[in-house]
Amino acid sequence: MxxxxxxxxxxxxxxxxxxxxxxxxxxxxxxxxxxxxxxxxxxxxxxxxxxxxxxxxxxxxxxxxxxxxxxxxxxxxxxxxxxxxxxxxxxxxxxxxxxxxxxxxxxxxxxxxxxxxxxxxxxxxxxxxxxxxxxxxxxxxxxxxxxxxxxxxxxxxxxxxxxxGSGQVVKILHNTVLFEAVHALAEAASVARAHGVEASVLLDAIELGSADSHAARVQGRQALLPRHYPEGRFPTRYALKDVSLAVELARSAGVDAQMANGTAALLQRTMDAGWGDRYYPAMYELVAADGRDGPRD
The missing domain is CATH 3.40.50.720 (NAD(P)-binding Rossmann-like Domain)
Incomplete structure (x- = not known):
């Protein structure tokens, strides 16, 4: 064979x-x-x-x-x-x-x-x-x-x-849930830092509580905490593609997917800011730029 x-x-x-x-x-x-x-x-x-x-x-x-x-x-x-x-x-x-x-x-x-x-x-x-x-x-x-x-x-x-087709539906929604979780972590880390709380302390508490997740332990620890978004990992443009497919699925089902739409918009802004080839948690930099934390070059 x-x-x-x-x-x-x-x-x-x-x-x-x-x-x-x-x-x-x-x-x-x-x-x-x-x-x-x-x-x-x-x-x-x-x-x-x-x-x-x-x-x-x-x-x-x-x-x-x-x-x-x-x-x-x-x-x-x-x-x-x-x-x-x-x-x-x-x-x-x-x-x-x-x-x-x-x-x-x-x-x-x-x-x-x-x-x-x-x-x-x-x-x-x-x-x-x-x-x-x-x-x-x-x-x-x-x-x-x-x-x-x-x-x-x-x-x-x-x-x-x-x-x-069901494999694609499950994969697209799986990825979208992850991207939405990273989006939520990015917002929480930015708010914490703006109020003088270290993001590492926030992650420690999250991992000890009901909000613990793979996203907190991997994307949170490895990318959001150090603000490190290397090329060669899952890039922003791929994440935007997957979330856009989820939005398409939701629209065809008549579902108002507010979280997916919000994450897609943030990923698009991240792309527009020049982070398209960087690891997608770079979305944090756009959240930070909106608040007191400030962007990182």
Whole structure:
């Protein structure tokens, strides 16, 4: 069996490395950047020069791409390459894609006689390296069951969310709840500092009380407290994309998502201020600039 993996970015490269090292099948990879393909050779993955060349050899193709446009373009290339080949084959989107695009791709894949699963991931790049991702899968139960040995190469926690598209719904809302929590922490830290209370004291109390959370212990401690927002972690522009997708979901459901809208507006301001490629808790700097704490250059 040959499995293909397209999209070797910060998350995709370690995911593909784990798939190649652990799955016991031939793994073929492709990216527009040749450097990760060269590095993945050390993990046993072979390279393909194009997405359609990869697809012609693979019965199962994973995509992990940064935008809906890229996902659509790659899916089109894969399905075109699968024309006339024995099937059905399985196409899996592990990126974060809008529900509308996901459903369109699923319909397009089914019309071509193949199968489609959305399986976006959560957790940080370190978890991708360690094979400890959380994966949220939507699709036919039999398709997800067939994928489980491969998903377990990349993740330790796999949630079966329901039909096609449900994985994206769960992932988008999961991320939005996190961003809203970081937004709340940014506001609380700014108010505390403005009144002479150290943000570290506030976090100590939060972690000892009912407001304790992963956001306080990770984003709070590692980013908001030191005001440290490195590039190479989940950037503001990615956070804005995910929250915007959540706002879209809420609007289509007739829900007045005030918290998601507020966080989206703050992330947009953070982007406009030049922090788009920095770790998204940089939103704190816009909150601080509104109060007495003052911005940091």
């Amino acid at each position: 040959t499995v293909g993996f397209i999209g070797l970015g910060v998350m995709g490269e370690p995911m593909c490395a784990n798939l190649a090292a652990k799955s016991g099948v031939r793994v073929l990879c492709h990216d527009l950047d040749g450097a990760p393909m060269q590095r993945l050779a050390a993990h046993g993955a072979a390279s393909a020069t194009t997405a359609d060349a990869l697809a012609r050899e693979a019965e199962l193709v994973f995509m992990c791409l940064a935008s809906a446009q890229a996902t659509q373009a790659v899916a089109d290339a894969v399905l075109l390459a699968w024309q006339g080949l024995a099937g059905p084959r399985l196409l899996v989107d592990m990126g974060t894609t809008s529900l509308a695009v996901t459903r369109r791709l699923a319909d397009q894949t089914a019309a071509a006689g193949h199968r489609y699963v959305d399986a976006p991931v959560a957790r940080m790049p370190a978890a991708a390296i360690d094979g400890r991702l959380s994966i949220m899968a939507g699709g036919e139960a039999s398709d997800i069951e067939a994928l489980m040995p491969f998903l377990r190469c990349m993740g330790t926690d796999i949630t079966r969310c329901g039909c096609v």
